[in-house]
Amino acid sequence: MAHTCIHWFRKGLRLHDNPALMAALRDCKEIYPVFILDPYLHNNTCVGINRWRFLIGALKDLDCSLKKLNSRLFVLRGKPEDVFPKLFNEWKITKLTYEYDSEPYSLSRDKRVTTLAKEHDVEVIYKISHTLYDIERIIEENNGKAPLTYNRMQALLKTLGPPKRPISAPTMEHMEDVKTPYSENHEKKYGIPTLDELGQDATALGEEMFPGGEQEALRRLDEHMTRTGWICSFEKPQTSPNSLSPSTTVLSPYVTFGCLSARTFWWRLTEVYQGRKHSDPPVSLHGQLLWREFFYTASLGIPNFNKMEGNPVCTQVDWDTNPEYLAAWREARTGFPFIDAIMTQLRQEGWIHHLARHAVACFLTRGDLWINWEEGQKVFEELLLDGDWALNAGNWQWLSASTFFHQFFRVYSPVAFGKKTDKNGDYIKKYLPLLKKFPAQYIYEPWKAPPSIQQAAGCIVGKDYPRPIVEHEVISKKNIQKMKLAYAKRPKSTAESPSKKQGVKRKAPSVVDMLKKKSKVK
DNA sequence: TTTACGTTGTACTT
């Protein structure tokens, strides 16, 4: 007997490489494509206006693509646990399909919805298509633990082989015997929300740099894939955090919302690499997708992954509570132009380069302000178009040297780091036009400019632009010592003889270093 | 137990 199905879109806002949607269309007479505005996920505190705009764009594009298949998108409002029982009854549903999502809230929500579905005699089918791999399998392969290093991750993936190939989007042939019953007043009942309905002030919006949606995602993917030389020589650490236009693909928002399948991206890259010399993970574009996989795996295998407390791999640090510092960082008024420019770009455009994220994250946490990484995590979640639960938590732990990365003595300078790729400070001038008349010599540290130069620039530090809120050279050294202390308090998994051999070990590394350098000749 | 290594530090020297 043919089914009456709901396909539930959450992430995975696309038709291509959507195995759960294809499962819905098998033996199907009626399909209801559904998206639910869940007050838990979509409240105003964790979703900024740029992310709302991206989501609305993605939903519009989805509805547009579904129309071409004689179907429509049904947008509902409310808790999924409340919405589904009504839909099951009203539409006489027999099958529910969705894409697997490993976020803790999603897992608990989907469990509750599955229970409700069973009570209504609704068959539930879910498929894995948000990540390259079944990340539970990766954890199994590592004896039940998430790998904590990229190397280990790569070794595990080697045993699993390459990711599955993506599947095509449904066509009219798949829809031959399938209908979507929608009425004249569909827009009124199930329409896509406007910014206004969501309580957002649309007049506050800037130019839309990255419009949401699957069609836009695939168009951008195609465009990038034509740049074969660039793709093959791509090395993430060599790309610039402060170029005036993005030095990377910025496909991340599309992958985050599932407008673009990670597997589609992966295999398109494989095609470009084919028969050509190319860079490799971790720095290559394949490598970037594997980093995503790495953090997804960690987020599933490590409890309380988005918190310090109760997180077994996270170094417990006595971060300060300092609302003034936090507000200065969030609102781009730290007095360090490089930091403030990045935070301005983040708020305006919803995207900043990965290394720019490093600079501001290090500054907020272990580098300068000594504020808990969870505070930064919240701000990024609100403002980043590619704000992803797992990647955001993982990268904040990385940058704060809480786990994954442990060389806490390597601190980014809020002055020096940006100069490497933008000596003139053009990036700063773009996002902080107030400072645009400062000569290059002072653009990264305007407080050092003599009064006459400040006057000539039309910007007096301490009046028009803030003085630096901390003295980086001093505070970063203090903070390194505080990190050392926090590390010393870490519970040791193996019993070790502590201080005995330390005096000897001090000298040894220099010999090791010398040997290392000899072998590093390229 | 020891060793190698870690996507993306800074500041100074050669």
Added chain:
DNA sequence: AAGTACAACGTAAA
């Protein structure tokens, strides 16, 4: 552009 000191961590493999 490449090398080196700085002060020095944990993980995973050997």
